[in-house]
Amino acid sequence: MPSTSTSAQTHPLTALWAQHPAWQNLPVKTLKSLEAQAQLQSVSADTVLLAQGQLGSRLGLVLHGEVQLQDPDLGLSVRLGRGQMLGYGATPQQQLRAWQATALTDCELAWLAPELLQSLCTKHPALLYFFPSVMQQSAQPDTRQTAAKALNQISAPVRTLVQRRPISLTPDTSIQATAQLMREHGVSSVLLVEHGQLLGLVTDRDLRNKVVANALDVNQPVVNIASRSLQTVQANSPTFEALLLMARHHIHHLPVLDGSELIGMVTTTNLTEQHRASPVHLASDIYQQTTLEGLQTLTARVKQLQQQLVDADANAYSTGHIITAITDALTVRLIQLAEQALGPPPLPYLWVAAGSQARNEQTAKSDQDNCLILDDGFDEASHGDYFKQFSQKVCDGLAACGYIHCPGEMMAMTDTWRQPRRVWAEYFHKWVNQPKPRALMLTCVFFDLRGIHGQTELLETLRQDVLTLTRGNSLFLAHMVSNALKHRPPLGLFGNITLSKGGDHPHTIDLKHSGIVPIVDLARIYALAAGVSAANTHDRLALSANAGQVSEQSARDLRDALEFLGKLRLAHQARQTAQGQAPDNFLALEELSNFERSQLKEAFGVVQTLQEVLSKRYAGGRF
Incomplete structure (x- = not known):
């Protein structure tokens, strides 16, 4: 049993203060105070000093003997001798949760409380050089408080932002009377309502651009200048849904419904007052840019936004949608600038996102996958040069803003992926009916x-044709399963996590390709088998469970695993960004606590089990 003492004739710390650079320049009065507050401990060899997860609970100073710090999961260890320190402040932040301390020999240690060290570093800032994790930890409470407030704001129901009953009028009201009503109530918009039904929206911008600029007769009915195709949001929806709608569609006024009843309006002013770094504010800034250079300056804020969401403990599902909404806004603005430079397009088209952007699952670390579906009236001789230049401008613009060119050249700037709808239909028909390795990829x-x-009908009709080809097509789905099984969770024979052994990121886990991609692949197969048109992985799993392609329990398990892995990746990238590093997907186990490692094994186990289930279900279809 260890023995503890708090007094000594000649205090054991006295000699340490004089020899260690962290302490030798402190005032004698301060050192005497520390000696009085230190807890001394004498232990025998093999005594566990601090178990895994407890290392951050206090600062230890080795007075005599040797101590071993060890990560039992990774098999890593270091030895500490006389005068060296461990634990809170001294041990790097990423190792505090995963390492444990054991006495190698009979030892004597002195322990200081975290609060004491924090106070000391505040009074003597030079000490932070020796205690780097004190600075990281002491900065967290304010950051977390601010981030938690931001999360509460984006999670709160939209109805909390409604400040007054809606200002509405009938569609036959004159334009002049409408303007007078807006002035009287001090509002920037009014809603057109008839027989309880929302019919349109008129804003002060409509009055300026459609009436004043065109010298329109103000006695005309206001319905003539109203926006009729409206986005709306339900009152009990979280605020982040309103943020997404406004960012994605570049709108500034959003009617709020409670069921079918109109209860009010939220505006970008409401939202940005509540959350200055909101995606709607960032998207608004994006749409105001007139040059590529201006857009480039804004893209750094995407990493900042992701960090804020991670600090606020926002879930990966919401974060993915919010980050992707910014990519959408950036893409649309680049398209608008390309059209301004080249002139209006000669025929209808649709710019289409693929991969993680299509699934609303992007992070601050993303490349670009996109394509262009052209109207079937496309003629290469007449229209080819325009769309080649157009797609090159947009793809190069995305690359300049940090969304690197797809290594596999799956972009609209590549001739193969810039085709009329009829050619895309031929592509999918060939891929489904001749599922060779490249086709499956x-x-x-x-x-x-x-x-x-662009013209969304070009994709919607194509999607329905594709789902008709894949629904119940067991031969094609069997090949899809075989291809998906190339991405396996990194679990060894006995359920241990296996780390990469070579490459640019040895001794890490590729969270994307070893963790998230296998779940994305499973959800895609379930969705194709069920004829589900959703692209988001969470949504695909839920809808596929409703269609009977996967059990409700298995779908929930996969969604939970995806959420856990997604949050690990976001937190890992946020830490890298905070340290000035480029974010990536390669996680070192040292970053995780023992509890998180246990959850990681469980998540990988869920994926592995359901891969085997799907493999057996379609085993006969491959032969």
Whole structure:
């Protein structure tokens, strides 16, 4: 049993203060105070001093003997001798949760409380050089408080932002009377309502651009200048849904409904007052840019936004949607600038996002996957040069803003992926009916599609044709399963996590390709089998469970695993960004606590089990 003492004739710390650079320049009065507050401990060899997860509970100074710090999961260890320190402040932040301390020999240690060290570093800032994790930890409470407030704001129901009953009038009201009503109530918009039904929206911008600029007769009915195709949001929806709608569609006024009843309006002013770094504010800034250089300056804020969401403990599902909404806004603005430079397009088209952007699952570390679906009236001789230049400008613009060119050239700037709808239909028909290795690889990209800008009907009709080809097509689905099984969770024979052994990131886990991609692949197969058109992985799993392609329990397990892995990746990237590093997907186990490692094994186990289930279900279809 260890023995503890708090007094000594000649205090054991006295000699340490004189020899260690962290302490030798402190005032004698301060050192005497520390000696009085230190807890001394004498232990025998093999005594566990601090178990895994407890290392951050206090600062230890080795007075005599040797102590071993060890990560039992990774098999890593270091030895500490006389005069060396461990624990809170001294041990790097990423190792505090995962390492444990054991006495190698009979030892004597002195322990200081974290609060004492924090106070000391505040009074003597030079000490932070020796205690780097004190600075990291002491900065967390304020950051977390601010971030938690931001999370509460984006999670709160939209109805909390409604400040007054809606200002409405009938569609036959004159334009002049409408302007007078807006002035009287001090509002920037009014809603057109008839027989309880929302019919349109008029803003002060409409009055300026459609009436004053065109010298329009103000006695005309206001319905003539109203926006009729409206986005709306339900009152009990979280605020982040309103943020997404406004950011994605570049709108500044959003009617709020309670069921079918109109209860009010939220505006970008409401939202940005509540959350200055909101995606709607960032998207608004994006749309105001007139040059590529201006857009480039804004992209750094995407990493900042992701960090704030991670600090606020926002879930990966919401974060993915919010980060992707910014990519959408950036893409649309680049498209608008390209059209300004080249002139209006000669025929209808649809710019389509593929991969993680299509699934609303992007992070601050993303490349670009996109394509262009052209109207079937496309003629290469007449229209080819325009769309070649157009797609090159947009893709190069995205690359300049940090969304690197797809290594596999799956982009609209590549001739193959810039085709009329009829050619895309031929592509999918060939991929489904002749599922060769390259075809299966392409389906993993191009079965996840979402229209970003242009004529959405070009994709919707194509999607329905594709789902008709894949629904119940066991031969094709069997090949898809075989291809998906190339991405396996990194679990060894006995359920231990296996780390990469070579490459640029040895001794890490590739969270994307070893963790998230296998779940994305499973959800895609379930969705194709069920004829589900959703692209988001969470949504695919839920809808596929409703269709009977996967059990409700298995779908929940996969969604939980995806959420856990997604949050690990976001937190890992946020830490890298905070340290001035480029974010990536390669996680070292040292970053995780023992509890998180246990959860990681469980998540990988869920994926591994359901891969085997799907493999057996379609085993006969491959022969």
